[in-house]
Amino acid sequence: MFEIGKEYKRKTEIHGPYGGQAQGGISTPKNFPVVFVFTSDAGEQHGYKDEYREDGIFWYTGEGQVGDMKMASGNKAILEHSKNKKTIHVFEYTKKAFVRYIGTAECLGYHEETRPDREGNDRNVFVFHLDINSVDTANQVSEPSASYGSKNVKGLKNKSLKELRRAALTSSPIGASSKAKRETAYYRSQALKLYVVARSKGLCEGCGSGAPFQTNSGPFLECHHVHRLADGGPDHPENVVALCPNCHRRAHFAKDAVIFNNELKKIAVEAEKNAL
Template sequence: MFKIGQIYNRRSEIHDIYKGQQYGGISTPIKYPYIFIFTSNAGEKYGYVDKFSPNGTFQYTGEGQENDMRMTKGNLAIHDHQKNNKEILLFESTSKSFVRFLGKCNYLSHHIEERPDRNGKARNAIIFHLDIINTQTILTTQIIKTNVVEEPKAIYIAGPTKRDSLQQLRDIALSSTPIQASIEEKLLSIRNRSNAIKLYAKKRANGICEGCSGKAPFQTKSGPYLEVHHLTRIADGGADQPQNVIALCPTCHRKAHYSLEYLEFNNELVRKVNIIEANIDQ
């Protein structure tokens, strides 16, 4: 099956095997219990803006190029995937014909938002709120990948605080969203995971930039100032795992995003986090 962080040829490694629609954002194979969804920056000018929300859920724009989107076809497949025993598999575009597997998703809710259609005409778009279930460790830029499996921990209802130990923050970050729970409880669980991973990275760094090994540039009321960088997506955001976040000084953080050698630098950050986490686990 698909491995988180690995890059696949959409046509030969997905559709030639599982069938389903080869174009568009949602593919629903008939003979397999999967729904493939694809996200790309290319559709933003047509109103397809997919992103992490502050609460850690992934907002995914439904299908329908013109007029109001309706809860039919691929949109309905996402909405009813649990009832129909289908798994939602999320991929992001990396280059022409190639996509990276980000993980399995669960539908939580959706809202209607005014977005332009492909003709620039305002219409109602369906925005799905998805919980990305990353139970498999991701360590990847466009070059480095690893496939170490790590089981999720029990759910924590109480929110994380900076007073929690490194292990307590790790456990919250790796907790599972409760299946039999209200939407509010599920969102609370996701938000706790998202907050826990940020606190975890900063506590692990202990005031030292994990990129350049320099001291945090200044102190704040909450402690040394470091910024959390996610190694799994182009833009920071969303819940993640301990091996996929790093605490950086502002200079290193900007270098990871905007420097000419950003890819090489992120590969180096992946290597450093791998070593740091290996030493913690000992």
């Protein structure tokens, strides 16, 4: 339906063939079993802060610009997507009118927070917990496998490179509880960080220099997601590189950040080919 990492012009390439609301963060086409979710940094000033959390779950702010949010329309569509047999598709704005496809997602629940609305008044908002699947099974060398065993994060430190990669691609068994899916997301996220640093062999994948220093757990390198998604990025080995602090800041703040990130995308893909 959509290709992971590919940019689409929202109005013509998404709503043209599928319909749905062409404005706002949540779109619910009538004639297709889908829910389209769009995330962007632009809404943060109005309380729409979307981000990956340490546990690997993506927090997505619901719709409603003024006053308390209501569990209706797009918000209800996200919460009840599984019951209604609809698939959530997540997109991230890259520039005006264009979005990048991140992958499908499952809503594991939500919580409520007090945040400012468009007019600066405090209001109640819904924050949905999305487990995003950014694996393009049509183009990946290996597909994610369901994990039925123990998800002991401490045990990851003793795994081989191949075992860490397998853990980074772990998915929850069909029918697993929300609790089990959250545990899997956290396990997968931690495995990915360890895997990328191990894959780098202690060398920055941006400039090729050695890690600036060693820690008790190995070389100090930082994980950078080449596809931004609120600075978290899709959790997949082909989307993440290990960088020294200097290159990591360059990827976020330098004048040539866009060019540098495009180079890092190629490096990540090539690193994966050599690691397998």
